[in-house]
Amino acid sequence: MSRHLQYPHTPVACVVVPSRLHFTDIPIAFIHKEINDWQKVETGGALVGYIEGDRIVITHASGPGPRGIRRPYSVRIDGAFTTEFAFRLQSASNGQLYYVGDWHVHLNGDLSLSGDDHNAVQRLLRVRACLVPYLVSVIFSRDMDTANAYRYDQFGKPSRMLVQFGGTPSWTEAVQFHP
Ligand SMILES: [Zn+2]
Numbered sequence: 453m454s455r456h457l458q459y460p461h462t463p464v465a466c467v468v469v470p471s472r473l474h475f476t477d478i479p480i481a482f483i484h485k486e487i488n489d490w491q492k493v494e495t496g497g498a499l500v501g502y503i504e505g506d507r508i509v510i511t512h513a514s515g516p517g518p519r520g521i522r523r524p525y526s527v528r529i530d531g532a533f534t535t536e537f538a539f540r541l542q543s544a545s546n547g548q549l550y551y552v553g554d555w556h557v558h559l560n561g562d563l564s565l566s567g568d569d570h571n572a573v574q575r576l577l578r579v580r581a582c583l584v585p586y587l588v589s590v591i592f593s594r595d596m597d598t599a600n601a602y603r604y605d606q607f608g609k610p611s612r613m614l615v616q617f618g619g620t621p622s623w624t625e626a627v628q629f630h631p
Contacts, residue, residue, distance in 0.1 A: 472507040473588060473601040473613045479513035480617055484596055486515050487557050491594070493522040496556025498534035500541045500549050503584055508552055508603075508613075512541055526568060527556050553588030553604075563591045563600040565610065573604050588613070 479499065486495050497514035516522060517533025538551035554572070573589050589610070590601045601613040 468506045470503055470506050470508045470586065470603065471613060472616055473510065473590065473603075474507050474616045475510045475618075477618060479510050480596075482513045483555060483592065486513075487592065487594060487596060490522055492559075493524055494527040494557050494559060495522045496527045496529055496554060498529070498537055498551060499553050499555055499588065499590065500538050501552050502549055503552075503586075507616075508586070508588060510552070511549055512537075513555060524559070529554060529556075550584065552584065552586070553590065555590040555592060555599075557592045557594060559594050561593060563593060563598060565589065565591070565600075565602060570610070573602075573610075574608050577604060577606065577608055590615070 479501075486497070489495075495516060497516050497520075499510050500512040500514075501508060501510040503509075514534055514537045516527055517530030517537075519530040519533065521528040534551070534554075541549050542551070554576075556569075569589060569591070573587060576587055585606050587604045588601055589604065590599055592599045599615050601615045602610040603613050604610050
């Protein structure tokens with residue numbers, strides 16, 4: 453598998469700046485299990501979904517990958533793994549779903565972006581990892597009661613987003629939604 457990002461072309465017109473981040477049930481169930489399986493360390497991964505109007509819908513989440521490193525105060529996400537994860541979903545959905553950012557957990561209850569978190573997003577923006585003009589970084593609490601979501605614009609400036617959970621669409625419905 454090539455390490456270059458050979459994404460199919462997905463034109464995404466962002467007429468409205470998305471202000472809401474909507475997690476559907478499938479990625480939330482995955483993240484819940486991942487956090488429960490790794491209680492003493494930080495974990496995280498990639499987020500895949502689509503933009504519709506003023507919201508970014510998350511349809512899939514991954515873990516940090518086999519070469520990812522979970523530590524008590526940080527997690528290193530395996531970029532080759534998450535690129536492959538996003539590429540597979542993007543191909544399977546004929547370009548309707550795509551990489552939109554990353555998630556991780558903070559164990560201490562402070563859900564603000566750390567300096568390292570901020571720098572990680574700047575690195576992703578520099579390599580243009582994301583197809584859309586936004587890249588999100590979501591921080592969950594350990595009990596998953598709350599999450600902070602930040603939308604970075606192409607200039608690397610973060611803004612808080614409203615986070616919503618639950619319901620459809622599932623990813624197949626998400627594909628049908630954008631035929
Ligand atoms: Zn962090």
